[in-house]
Amino acid sequence: MPVDDALPAGHDGAVLLVDAEPSDDLLAALADALPRVEALVLWVPGWDVATAADALARHGFEHGSVSGVDMPTPGVLSVLTTAEARAEAHAAALAERERDFRALAIMPAYNEGDVIGAAIGALVAEGVDVYLLDHRSTDDTVAAARPWLGRGLVRVERFPDESGPGFDERNAHEMVWRDILRRVEQVSGEVEADWYLFVNADEFREAPWPGVTLGDGLREVDELGYSAVNFELVNFRPTAEDRFVPGTDVRDALRFYEEPGAYDLLQVKAWKRHPGGPVNLAHHGGHDVLFEGKRVFPVPFLLRHYPIRSAEHGRRKVIAERLGRFAAEERAGGWHVQYDHYGDDSDYLHDRADLTEWNGDAFRAAVLARTTRQLTLLATAAGRDLGADEATVEGLGGWLERRGHGPTGGPEIARLQQHMLSRVPGGPDLEAAASDLGRVVEAQARVRGQMEAVRTLGEASDARRAAA
Structure with missing residues (x-):
């Protein structure tokens, strides 16, 4: 969460980022807030280590790191917490080699000022950049988003005013969803990234594996x-x-959820950059991206959706800001039905007894367990024994290359297999490639119940690490 001249609202539990020289008043406020936040990252161009250490000591900061850095300009990078171990973990994450991978979320929004700051911040924290398409919001949507510009938010584009030709003036006062989706398609062809996500401002996306960011x-x-x-x-x-x-x-305030309606089950909304040009989102109303050669990953990721935040918000959003703005021909075609069950006298509140309290670990475990059963069922129905399948040179080589190890053929894989069982450490590149190959071999051994092989691999890896 970016910090400018003062602490932002709702900072409890966040990682705070200060990227300019802080005043004494701001440092005092940060020191007071430190026990309630995850960490404070302080990046000050122009400071040296002695200046930073003196300023931090005056305000009672005790745990963390203070490092001089030369990039992007000379300055100081500090990672501060209330516990030394946690500070070291955050510092190690910042020091990891930057990975050559970029994910970009394209986010249309209309009057979502109450949640958009947290939504953008969550994506940035998950390693995803954001491109905002603001559909002429009349509230503080743009103002709430602007603190993230240059900090993960790459642009705020006013739609349709700044969206180029092909979007008529009707879009100024109507929500023509096909046109908005067409602009999302265009952005995915214009802004360079490895993967794209189509997201709304009231959504929070997560990976299905604990401890793994979305990116x-x-x-x-x-x-x-x-x-x-x-x-x-x-x-x-x-x-x-x-x-x-x-x-x-909003995730801190609304903790109870229900399963989606039938119209929301299809959510294929993240895709790899397509060499053939922009993809097709409009065909399924933004619910399923279409392009040639699409391969959908069998494990779903998580999408936490907060369309209505209170009774007052529901009345304003549904009656004034949505139902009256949806394009008539799209409504006639069966789109935009998600609010049809609300009447003029609805209070938009639900009974907790009819909902489920959120438990992220339990939800992930259920998704992963269900997917595992489905995959083994499909393998059985296809007459395949996953334990009997052998990895191929072509398959291993392709995966290792996508992992960044360069072209890998039979001789290279044989060398990696030999080193994988060795107790003598090699260079960083050799160790990284052998470790990745070891992941495949371990997975195969576990599926086959060959736990002695798993133990042998682990002991060899531990010995190399200890000797390095």
């Missing part, structure tokens, strides 16, 4: 040879007990 999860999907991702969506609902404060993180 790293998409990179792993890419390395496995897939080109699209489906999302498991759940809708979070406001209840009489909830109190959401606009500008804070």
Whole structure:
């Protein structure tokens, strides 16, 4: 969460980022907030280590790192927390080699100022850049988004005013969803990235594996040879007990959800850059991206959706800002039905007894367990024994190349296999490639129940690491 002249609202539990010289008043406020946040990252161009250490000591910061850096300009990078181990973990994450992979979320928005700051911040924290298409919002949507410009938000484009030719003036006062989707398609062909996501400002996306960011999860999907991702969506609902404060993180306030309607089950909204040009989102109303050769990853990612945040918000959004703006021909064609069950006298509140309380670990475990059973069922129905399948030189070589190890044929794989069982360390590149090959061999051994092979691999890897 970026910090300018003062602490932003809803900063509890966040990683705070200061990227300019802080005043003494701001440092004092940050020191007071430190016990309630995950970490403070302080990047000050022009400072040296002695200046930073003196300023931090005056305000009682004790745990963390202070490092001089030369890029992008000379300055100081500090990672501060209330516990030394946590500070070291954050510093190590920042020091990791930058990976040659970029995911870009394209986010259309209309009057989502109460949540968009947290939504953009969550994507940036997950390793994903954001391109905002603001559809002439009349609230503070743009103002709430602007603090993220240059910090993960790459552009705020006013739609249709700044979107180029082909979007008539009707878009100024109507929500013509096909035109918005067409602009999303265009952006995915104009802005360079490895993967793209179509997201709304009231959504939060996550990888299905604990401890893995959305960006790293998409990179792993890419390395496995897939080109699209489906999302498991759940809708979070406001209840009489909830109190959401606009500008804070809605995930903290709304904790109860329900399963999606039939119209929301299809959520293939992340895709690999397509060499043939822009993809087709409009055909399925933005629910399923279409392009030649699409391979959908079999494990869905997570999508937490917060369409209505309170009774007052529901009345304003549904009646004034959505139903009256949807294009008539799209409504007639069966689109935009998600609010049809609300009447003029609806209070938009739900009973917690009819909902499920969110538990991220349990939800992930259920998704992964269900997917595992489905994949083994499909393998059985196809007459395949996953344990009997042998990895091929072509398959291994392709995966290792996507992992960044360069062209890898039979002789190179044989050398890696030999080193994988060795207890003598090699160079960084050799160790990285052998480790990746070891992941495949271990997976095969576990599926086959060959735990002695798993133990042998682990002991060899531990010995090389200890001797390095």
